[in-house]
Each structure stands twice: as C-alpha cells, then as structure tokens.
Amino acid sequence: MATQEIHGDGWAVGADGVRRWGTLGAAGLFLTTAEDGVTLLLVQHRAMWTNFGGTWGIPGGAIDTGETAVEAALRETMEETGVDPSDVTTGEAVVTARAPLDHVLRRVPLTEAELPLADAVTSAVAGGATLFDAVRGHRLTHPETGYPLVATLQGDLCWEVPDDTVPEWTYTTVLCTADHPLELNPTAESADLAWCPLDEVAELNLLPPFREALPGLIARLGS
Structure with missing residues (x-):
C-alpha cells in the first residue's frame, strides 16, 4: 500500500x-x-451533499500539502466561486476555530496492484453509476487492513487510513477585499453565491462555526 496522501482532503476526527x-x-x-x-x-450557500449542507458560510476548504492557509483560501475560493486571486487584496489571516484531534483519516491512493480490489466499483461506474454512488453502494474494504475504500472529488480511489500523529485541527479565516462586487460562478459545492450586506449576514442560516466567528471577524474590519 502506498503511504503518501492525496492533498489535504480527508476527515480530522476530534477528541470530541x-x-x-x-x-x-x-x-x-x-x-x-x-x-x-x-x-x-x-x-x-453550501450544497446539500457537503458538510453542513444547506447552511451559509464563506468559500473555503482543506489546506493542501505545501500550501499556506492564505494560498488554500484563495485557491478554494477560485474553485468554488470563480473569483480570481489577482482581483483580491489579502489582509490578516486569523485562526477562528481549533480542536484537539484523536486522529485524521488520510486518503492513500490505490497502488497498481490493488486496483483489482476495486473492480466492483469500476464496473458499476462503467455501467453508468457515479463514482460516489458506486463506492457507497459496495462499501469495499482492504482485505488485510480493513481500511475502507473512498472516492475523492478529483475522481481518485483511495484507502482511508487513520493517523494519530496530528495533534490539532485549525480553521484559518483570511480577511480580504475587492474593489467592487466581482462576478460569481457557482460550482457543484455551492447551491448559491451572493454579495450580502454585512449587517444582514447574521440573519442567514449560517454554518454554526461561522456564526460563532462572525462577530470577531466584523470587529477586525474596523480595527
């Protein structure tokens, strides 16, 4: 089994x-x-299939290997909204959430020799199923380790491997400005995108951690 992970995609399981x-x-x-x-x-407005689907928040996502939090925030925003980083002026980066971890679930790609273990999934995809539906439907595990087979948004098949060496998870919010409301192009991760008056944001059905962080972020805009 390969030991490298694909990107930073994967779950971090807290001590809670x-x-x-x-x-x-x-x-x-x-x-x-x-x-x-x-x-x-x-x-x-987060797509229903995402974590906390149906709530409102800000664009963002997992930090990739070798990325800074600022680079990750800009990349994820471009992927999810179409906003070009060159149209954005970056400011302060603030850790707005943190949690001690029990373990993370790294995504390790199948080796060439392991590909036949996923034949049921690839056959289902060839028959018209989506990759995610095929993986969920077959619930395959590695015959020796028991690690479950998962699919990534990039279309890769991986084993989900626990790792208890990562002590803490953090979420970093990067404060940025644009000269004018930029054109927005939602992707599959977004049910909708909008430029919302700042004093009306709290009226939305917000992602809970974002609701908790919002007052402090607004305060930083005026500091």
Missing part, C-alpha cells in the same frame, strides 16, 4: 468525536467589498 474537514486543517476567505456605501460580504 466531531469530524472536521481537512487532514491539514482548513481555510476560508472573508471577502468584502463596498457598493453605494454598503459593505458586502461574499457568502456561499
């Missing part, structure tokens, strides 16, 4: 039992602009 996305932590972009004297915040 809660799963948080990103084996290396996660980051998001708190992107504001102004129009007609009103401060606007870029908000994302």
